Amino acid sequence: MSLHPTLQPYADAWTHSIDAISELVSPLVEGEWNRRTPCPGWSVRDVVSHVIGLECEMLGDPRPIHTLPRDLYHVTNEQQRYMEMQVDVRRHHTAPEMTSELEYTVIRRNRQLRNESREPGTMIRGLYGRETALEDLMRNRAFDVWVHEQDLRTALGRPGNLDSPGAHITRDMLLSALPKVVAKDAGAPRSSAIVFDVHGPIEFLRTIRVDINGRGTLESSPALGPAASFALDWETYYRLACGRVTPEAVADRVKTEGDPGLTAAILRHFAVTP
Missing domain, CATH: 1.20.120.450 (dinb family like domain)
Structure with missing residues (x-):
């Protein structure tokens, strides 16, 4: 075998x-x-x-x-x-x-x-x-x-x-942690949607939808009228999610729209590695 x-x-x-x-x-x-x-x-x-x-x-x-x-x-x-x-x-x-x-x-x-x-x-x-x-x-x-x-x-x-096989596995693992970051850790409002638009060597558009019970799910479809949205490059995304940089250090590389308190809370809890 x-x-x-x-x-x-x-x-x-x-x-x-x-x-x-x-x-x-x-x-x-x-x-x-x-x-x-x-x-x-x-x-x-x-x-x-x-x-x-x-x-x-x-x-x-x-x-x-x-x-x-x-x-x-x-x-x-x-x-x-x-x-x-x-x-x-x-x-x-x-x-x-x-x-x-x-x-x-x-x-x-x-x-x-x-x-x-x-x-x-x-x-x-x-x-x-x-x-x-x-x-x-x-x-x-x-x-x-x-x-x-x-x-x-x-x-x-x-x-x-930045687009090697390991990068794609890293993307999937970091995305799997995103519903908890948005819905539980950052406390996004119920019945809301938060959009992440990532460009660069690895590109993806993902939406976290928070249901009436406060549970987040990851979707690949865009959302109309999201409560917040983020646009950033892949390198910045993984470095934030892996705790390699602070949100303040890369503020010029992250474009946010929507509720400032919500976007700040999501970025504050974005790092998911130990």
């Missing part, structure tokens, strides 16, 4: 992004590994350490036994502490150590994917020790490595792949 057809797009997207990450960091000199990325609190080395660490967990490797420093300002909850463990344990690794571990981890993961024959719904141990469906885990890894590829591209001044 081979990889289930449902899982193949996630494997392909992951491969595309992980290969891009390897290509980006392999020529870096020592000082470039310390460049700041848009991911809060993390350098280039930290982002690559995170990617390596989570891929090792996908392989079933034991998590490191390590005590985190107490002065990490960006670590404020247990979920962040979990993620930081794989990062902090590698903070003093040299450039050759980082690239060699990344290369070896990618080789092992590629072998694992080639031999993967389980059904998409198979429950396996995922992050935080939780039982997770294999399909969900593979989708999340494709999403995660694409976003971190973009973190590295921003830090290194090497833009690209």
Whole structure:
């Protein structure tokens, strides 16, 4: 047996992004590994350490036994502490150590994917020790490595792949979170519609309709007379949704219409990644 057809797009997207990450960091000199990325609190080395660490967990490797420093300002909850463990344990690794571990981890993961024959719904141990469906885990890894590829591209001044396979998976995952952002978190009025018009390498027009019970649903049809509307480019959309920029920092790239209080509330709750 081979990889289930449902899982193949996630494997392909992951491969595309992980290969891009390897290509980006392999020529870096020592000082470039310390460049700041848009991911809060993390350098280039930290982002690559995170990617390596989570891929090792996908392989079933034991998590490191390590005590985190107490002065990490960006670590404020247990979920962040979990993620930081794989990062902090590698903070003093040299450039050759980082690239060699990344290369070896990618080789092992590629072998694992080639031999993967389980059904998409198979429950396996995922992050935080939780039982997770294999399909969900593979989708999340494709999403995660694409976003971190973009973190590295921003830090290194090497833009690209904004329309790659991982970008399309990221779009779908971020859109799936949008009804909650609009209806529950931002408290959009009942029986209203909010429109998002996104242009650039990936283009889409989506409407969030809030029903009489306050529940939001995602639709591809436009809405007449929406309570609010947003027009922005794809790069700004994903960076806002992934917490890489604040609404204030990209105010000139987001055009809003409608109730100012509602548009401000939606932007305030727009970031959906941990």
